[in-house]
Amino acid sequence: MGIEFYLFLLINGLSQGMVLFIVASGLSLVFGVLRVINFAHGSLYMIGAFLAFSLSTLLPAGSIFSFLLLMLLVPLAVALLGLGLEIPLFRRIYGKEHLLQLLLTYALLLILDDACRLIWGGDIRNVARPDLLAGSIKFFDMFLPTYNVFILVVGPLIAVGLWFLLYRTRAGNLIRAAVSHPEMVGALGVNVSRVMTATFMLGCWLAGLGGVLMSALANIDLGIGMEKIIECFAVVVIGGLGSIGGALLGSLILGVGVAFIQLPLSRAAIVFPYFAMALILIIRPWGLFGKPER
Amino acid sequence: MKGKHVKIFITVLAVMFMASMAQAGDTIRIGWTADMPGVGATFYASQKKAIEMFIEQTNAAGGVLGKKLELVIRDSKLKPDVGATMARELILSEKCEFLIGPTSSGVALAVTKLGETNYAPYIPTLMAKKPEVIYTNLWGGGLSSFIKQAKPYGLFKKASITSLYDLDMLRATGMDMPEGLLGYSRCPFYAVNTLSMQVFVEQYHKKYNEWPSDWACMAYDGLIALTTAIKKADSAKSEDVVKVLGGLRFLSLRGPRYLRAQDHMADVGLYVGYTAKDPKYKGFLILKDVVVVPAQMVWLPVAEVKKLQP
Numbered sequence: 001m002g003i004e005f006y007l008f009l010l011i012n013g014l015s016q017g018m019v020l021f022i023v024a025s026g027l028s029l030v031f032g033v034l035r036v037i038n039f040a041h042g043s044l045y046m047i048g049a050f051l052a053f054s055l056s057t058l059l060p061a062g063s064i065f066s067f068l069l070l071m072l073l074v075p076l077a078v079a080l081l082g083l084g085l086e087i088p089l090f091r092r093i094y095g096k097e098h099l100l101q102l103l104l105t106y107a108l109l110l111i112l113d114d115a116c117r118l119i120w121g122g123d124i125r126n127v128a129r130p131d132l133l134a135g136s137i138k139f140f141d142m143f144l145p146t147y148n149v150f151i152l153v154v155g156p157l158i159a160v161g162l163w164f165l166l167y168r169t170r171a172g173n174l175i176r177a178a179v180s181h182p183e184m185v186g187a188l189g190v191n192v193s194r195v196m197t198a199t200f201m202l203g204c205w206l207a208g209l210g211g212v213l214m215s216a217l218a219n220i221d222l223g224i225g226m227e228k229i230i231e232c233f234a235v236v237v238i239g240g241l242g243s244i245g246g247a248l249l250g251s252l253i254l255g256v257g258v259a260f261i262q263l264p265l266s267r268a269a270i271v272f273p274y275f276a277m278a279l280i281l282i283i284r285p286w287g288l289f290g291k292p293e294r
Numbered sequence: 295m296k297g298k299h300v301k302i303f304i305t306v307l308a309v310m311f312m313a314s315m316a317q318a319g320d321t322i323r324i325g326w327t328a329d330m331p332g333v334g335a336t337f338y339a340s341q342k343k344a345i346e347m348f349i350e351q352t353n354a355a356g357g358v359l360g361k362k363l364e365l366v367i368r369d370s371k372l373k374p375d376v377g378a379t380m381a382r383e384l385i386l387s388e389k390c391e392f393l394i395g396p397t398s399s400g401v402a403l404a405v406t407k408l409g410e411t412n413y414a415p416y417i418p419t420l421m422a423k424k425p426e427v428i429y430t431n432l433w434g435g436g437l438s439s440f441i442k443q444a445k446p447y448g449l450f451k452k453a454s455i456t457s458l459y460d461l462d463m464l465r466a467t468g469m470d471m472p473e474g475l476l477g478y479s480r481c482p483f484y485a486v487n488t489l490s491m492q493v494f495v496e497q498y499h500k501k502y503n504e505w506p507s508d509w510a511c512m513a514y515d516g517l518i519a520l521t522t523a524i525k526k527a528d529s530a531k532s533e534d535v536v537k538v539l540g541g542l543r544f545l546s547l548r549g550p551r552y553l554r555a556q557d558h559m560a561d562v563g564l565y566v567g568y569t570a571k572d573p574k575y576k577g578f579l580i581l582k583d584v585v586v587v588p589a590q591m592v593w594l595p596v597a598e599v600k601k602l603q604p
Contacts, residue, residue, distance in 0.1 A: 012415070126439070126442070218412035221435075255415075262419040266419065
């Protein structure tokens with residue numbers, strides 16, 4: 001096999017990692033600011049995917065504008081759902097013991113997953129790729145799906161956008177300040193609880209966007225939420241909880257790792273994320289980009 | 295107050311009980327442990343349509359032995375243990391004399407483990423092995439997703455894939471289905487030329503505005519076999535009916551068929567053909583140049599069945 005095959009494998013792996021990054025960055029962001037591990041994050045991602053499916057049946061099929069509209073509306077809807085969850089529920093558990101947080105978010109996972117079952121049923125569904133992205137691009141003598149290339153563009157855009165938001169805007173400064181010195185930010189007259197709500201909504205927005213992108217990449221069913229939250233945990237453990245850069249690195253390690261591990265060990269691909277996670281926990285328990293807890 | 299509530303509750307229960315007793319006399323209750331979720335969902339939907347149509351038609355024609363048919367459905371959740379619990383409930387609480395379904399408990403076991411929806415990470419490695427033919431145990435929705443996801447990688451420009459191409463799967467894959475692939479089907483209505491199939495397809499299409507899937511045709515055939523047996527036994531009691539099942543001859547949609555005396559296996563064969571477009575069917579491909587493989591060529595010989603039975 002020539003070098004181009006490995007390049008092809010790399011691109012395919014990166015495109016898989018990008019969707020994972022978008023979802024995992026939301027989980028990591030929420031943890032970084034609110035110190036809550038949101039088990040229901042995968043369910044929000046699944047709701048995004050199913051919402052995209054339902055909305056797509058109302059829009060003209062095959063049009064790129066329909067798809068862009070999905071990418072615009074669905075994450076907003078999931079963010080609004082996040083608002084509806086944050087104010088009555090999450091707000092009460094910030095700073096409480098982990099067991100309580102775990103109970104609440106896990107209960108939410110069960111409730112949201114069953115709500116999906118009631119609304120969308122057990123059918124396997126997907127969103128048709130828009131015509132513009134449905135074909136493939138010739139890559140040496142291989143074919144790369146255009147949609148994967150599209151995801152390869154959207155993923156870094158989101159990463160750059162998040163970086164810009166967190167490090168170059170006032171809102172980002174507030175979020176970061178709320179992480180490190182919540183009391184001081186409050187003393188300076190900033191409404192900390194509003195910052196927290198906004199951060200939670202941003203996390204949900206990212207979950208929703210990941211759901212839309214996934215709905216056209218692969219099939220969606222009632223199992224994808226649970227599947228994704230486990231992958232996301234692997235990502236944030238590898239990258240470091242609370243670090244966006246770590247989420248990016250962790251996602252890409254998983255995406256590319258799964259792609260390459262198959263060559264020598266075809267059956268190891270499924271266990272690779274867990275193996276990588278276990279390895280990191282042994283040698284660097286706080287993750288690649290994380291800081292050790294004091 | 296509390297005592298009053300309990301009394302009302304008991305009265306309601308008693309009335310319900312008597313109502314069910316009264317019902318039991320002139321209906322034949324058929325319990326169905328259906329595979330509702332996930333990969334089973336599409337099968338469930340079309341089977342339900344065919345079963346309801348059969349019951350409606352039979353009841354309109356006066357029922358079986360003068361009794362009306364009634365369907366009671368429970369979700370087996372694609373899990374054999376849940377299915378067993380539901381079956382017990384159907385027999386004991388719902389007083390069902392006959393049980394039908396599930397679609398495929400064995401496959402269900404495998405499928406719940408293989409519940410993969412994203413095949414893209416594995417496709418390049420598969421292509422690197424340069425296969426000419428891909429044989430897969432994927433079926434239904436899983437097979438459909440695999441084909442849809444693998445197509446933009448150009449996989450089917452070089453390799454052909456063979457598996458179960460039932461109508462639900464062909465519809466789910468739509469025009470993404472490559473042409474000229476060799477595959478098989480259980481009961482493709484378009485490849486069966488009996489008069490009863492034509493009538494069934496026409497009625498089904500008129501009622502539901504869609505074509506009956508393989509699973510719809512088979513569910514309908516199953517009920518034909520059951521009602522034929524009830525009539526032959528001249529009794530709606532399961533212990534009487536089971537005695538006439540061995541060697542039972544019935545007129546299925548696919549023509550005259552029988553149940554093998556030793557193990558009650560029906561002599562229904564397979565249909566093998568190549569995927570092709572057909573102007574009559576919009577939005578999906580069908581199998582063309584279909585060859586019927588009779589059951590006698592593919593079913594397990596009685597001796598081997600005996601060996602497998604404990």
